[in-house]
Amino acid sequence: MTPRDAADDNHANTPRRSRWSDLDRPPLNTTALRRGLVHEGSLWTGVEVVQRTGSTNSDLVARAAAGSAAEGAVLVAEEQTAGRGRLDRQWTAPPRSGLFFSVLLRPREVPVARWGWLPLLTGVAVATGLSRAAGVDTALKWPNDLLVTVGGEERKAGGILAERAGDDGVVIGVGVNVSLREDELPVPRAGSLALAGAVSTDRDPLLRAMLRSLEDWYGRWRRAGGDPAASGLQETYAAGCATLGRTVRAELPGDRSVVGEAVAVDGDGRLILATESGLQEPVGAGDIIHLRPA
Template sequence: MTQPLDLEALRAALVAPGGPYAALDVVPSTGSTNADLREAANAGAEDRTVLIAEQQTAGQGRRARTWVSPAGSGIYLSVLLRPHEVPPNRLPGITLLAGVALVSTVRASTGVDAVLKWPNDLLAGPERAKCAGILAESIGGGAVVLGIGLNVAALPEGVPAGAGGLPPTSLEQQGASHTDRTRLVVELLLALAQLDARWRLAYGDPVACGLLDAYREHCATLGLRVRVELPGNSELLGTAVDVDREGQLVIRSDGGGQRAVHAGDVVHLRSVTG
């Protein structure tokens, strides 16, 4: 367990007028920060409202999975975004944006070798174990609730593997230079705000703002042979060759031709680039 989050320091660094966020709160425990912010959004919460929990009892991942959130061990936060200048079809770019902010912060701040696994996982260490996950939920009216769960302190025994059997890990277990969660939250949210501002200025165009190139640079899925477990209990085998401007993973299938997938669990099989 790490030191408790310093609410005053977080607000001083991140909340207007000195910072880019409208509001920020830290709660000792909740079911899900994403669920709480969905309710707050419906009640009129402002763009760039942040909620952080020391513990989640019903943390959410993609496809209704549970995200284990032990007290004081990680960063469990959600951000309400209302990018009204961005067309609805470009809102999925928020997942790419969050991934780039997360991986760049972890690498620069802690020295941990981290990469992205399409679409929303942070993998760390030589074994490429799962260290963080991202969940972006469109809630209507051009609003999105973005959730990030990052394992910071060493995990307790019995944390289950992720999709495709990915073992869990944490920054501490991967030799992080520090595990100061307050510092990490500040750095992560500032990086997110900077990327978000550029993305909005480009009306959500991931090419124009450089987001797509940055995501591709950090995405370890590219160049690998993969199995994609698709909705409806089907699967696709092939090589991941690109992430397109809609954020879809482009697969060169074993059966020939290319296919872009927008949802599914990706299992890394082996490198095809040596």
């Protein structure tokens, strides 16, 4: 090592761009995560951290299909090479710059008709956990994007993807940009917790906070038989949803679009739009675009 190399290593604040030696991005501590999350009475039955994979969701769905994953299994990747969002959008980020994980849930006591609330429930849990642990004001864009404010601008810092795993399971995938710098963002309107002024970007406590919050909300929802009103989920989601009260355009299946004011989230988790024609149209699937004032 040259004197210059040694000097560089002593400058902790200097951005490190090497793939595996970024001192500002230490690896997750698997042992500590298991100790803090996996215990008697906990929802979480196992925590595995892999260095690199295509998609934690795909991996966990495959394990569930093979019968090798129990409810409460958590799979985390330091890097995803084929991460997916809604509508088959790709999710990419530098190694150890975010939190990319999937969990397996089996809500057998909840009617399948109410399982559509699981992505929204996860959004509430993630936003709640990050607000506490990172000190960042977060909001939810229907149905499952996590928004933060960077320089007065609303930006997406995370997303959620739910996939069925057999007849009785659901795999929920979460991706959150934690320490991404401006020049690392995949698109200009993306954001990260660091850019939003997070008080901490230590991923271990952030992950524990999100999973504990998810365990709490999942337990409430399950004990209420999946009833979003009785569990408090519907009210809490609406309170944190940045889409409500906004004029939006819904890009719907079949190349159809609807513009209207988002006025409510109904008992089925659908977004209700009040159109100019005076009709109220429920949106259960599609892409929602927040329209800026003219």
